[in-house]
Amino acid sequence: MKNKYVVLDFETTGVNRYHNDEVVQVAIVNQDDEVLINELCRPKHRFSWPSAQRIHGISPLMVKDKLCFESYIDRIIEIFDNSEFIVCYNIAFEQGMLKNYGIDISKYVFKDPMKDFAYIYGERGYHGGYKWQSLSTCAKYFGYNFAAHDALEDVKATRYCFEQIEAYKNGKLEKSYLNKWKLLFEPLVIEQGKKYYEDNLVDVIYYGGKQIVASVKEDITHMISIEFNKNSIKKIVCDCPNASSGNKCKHMAAVLFKISE
Template sequence: MTELAVLDFETTGLVPGQDEVLQVAVVDETGAVLMNEYCRPQRHTAWADAQKVNGIAPQDVCGKPPFEALVPRLQEILSGARRVVAYNDGFEKAFLDAYGIPSRGLRWGEDPMAAFAQQMGGQKRSLSAVASFFGYEFEAHDALADVRATLYLYERLADGGLLRWATRNASPAWGQSPRGPVAYQTLPPEDMLRLLKCLGLCPLTAAQARQLWYKGIYTASPRPCEIVGFQNRSKEDGWLVVAVEADGMTYLVCDDYLREMQAPAFGGDGAAASVPGQAVGTGRTGRASRAGIAARGKAEGAANSRYAAFARKSAALKNVEANPDADPSNPFYGKAVVFTGDMEMPRAEAAQAVAELGAHVKSAVSRKTDYLVAGAQDPALVGAGGRSGKEEKAAALNESGQGKIEILDEAAFRALLAQARGQ
């Protein structure tokens, strides 16, 4: 029995039972190839939209066996694995069921897409975007390349996530604090940055991650500091102790307290918040002090947090309602509009502008979406030149024929807005 069977399909489209498998690949936990086969569809002779994504042309599968002929072999491989893993595994499960392999009868491991989303605040990302986050480069939409990338991500995200992976791969280190020597664990800088991103303790670029400030009971004023390590998260209450270095001294601070000290790193004005209270040394703070730190963080530090900004932005969009008295002839009237990425025009302002024209502002892309306004994306999340999860979904809906979503960059959006306003 193999420990893992990592699975990926390339298909003629997105609809199980209607679309067919063009390629199937499976690797085990070592990366050894258990299956990599191209398949000839029995009902489709062309799949132009899917071909643009996966690059598989009809001539590439001419003479190949139909997927139905491979089902017994695939079922044997998957049934013999302790865990079956796929990226966005709902897609593979649906196609397995459609071909008569009951997905519920298999032992599924954690979906790396879901694991990453859970550790990054709920935002789902494409396989290529998450791989880029970890510095893993590959050619997406080849089933074999995709399963290898999925295995790489699974090793870093499943069963406790990045922190557990980091703990296994960290090196012990010592620093000098006002209380004497302190022990912590270190990682290579790129891995430390990913760990902190995953835990929500730092911004999304290496440059910003260095713009941290320490203010504790041992310093009279805020000092620039660098995150140099961490201590294990407590199993009881789930918090992390981060080691920061300032002026040659090492300080250990808990995660909530660190958030309070990050105003400059999160784009706040001036020096970091001067927060009275307890800086954490080698001893454990306990539940009461952590609760106090968290309370002060909400009161004094959250206003400068990027996550507070996200919360305010989301709340602002929820309060936007379409104007029923708008001119129905304008291009936004009655349309569903979704925003993604960063724009020069504040998102709340853009949302209010289209709502006044009769548009319905939505937070997620669906087949009912009419416009997706796409601002600049963070390469640290989507990769250089990559697309956000909303853009990926819009493109997939369009390619499958389930959606007719017009994707606008900010310039195109502003032009359409000016047209709708008669300017």
């Protein structure tokens, strides 16, 4: 039976997809979360990778008796050939590694939820475009908990996030996702915002179909703007110094408490 799609993730000896880094773990699941591959792999040319090991925890000892990644290439190609498309979070890395191992990726369709999530999350970069967000941030946004930097955990999280993003794009997300904003804030910031809200320091100036403008009275009054897109928060900004560096601030939290009444 043909897969609608599969999700691929690698853990590697480093982050250089253009040269000599090698795969130490590969995992693939399909659209039903069925595990198709989950294998540790022994590199052929690298004998230690301390920096990468600190991230994913895979040591040379753990893979010394494992097969090399090349042993799984035929199986991976068979899975790809039996799938309509392939999903990877931050797809350029996986594509680069596949090319390094001689796999022709030109005949496959790839989709990267990181690009769509950057728009949904709405954080602007220095040059005005939307900033890429990590898989951990994406999963947290949609309320999914997982142990990052294990290939199997990562593909399961990616599959879940991909489904949520597709639902968002099709206008099928529940409005309750608007109330999951707390997942984006540090606990202390939430408590500070709640205090401002409870002290009646929040005034909603404008509440339209796609935008809210509000003020929070402190020693200086701060202005907050929230833009909505379908059933989610598209963009939230505040004029306070803390928010100017891209952080989620207590004034934003206060306004979100107010509109969640």
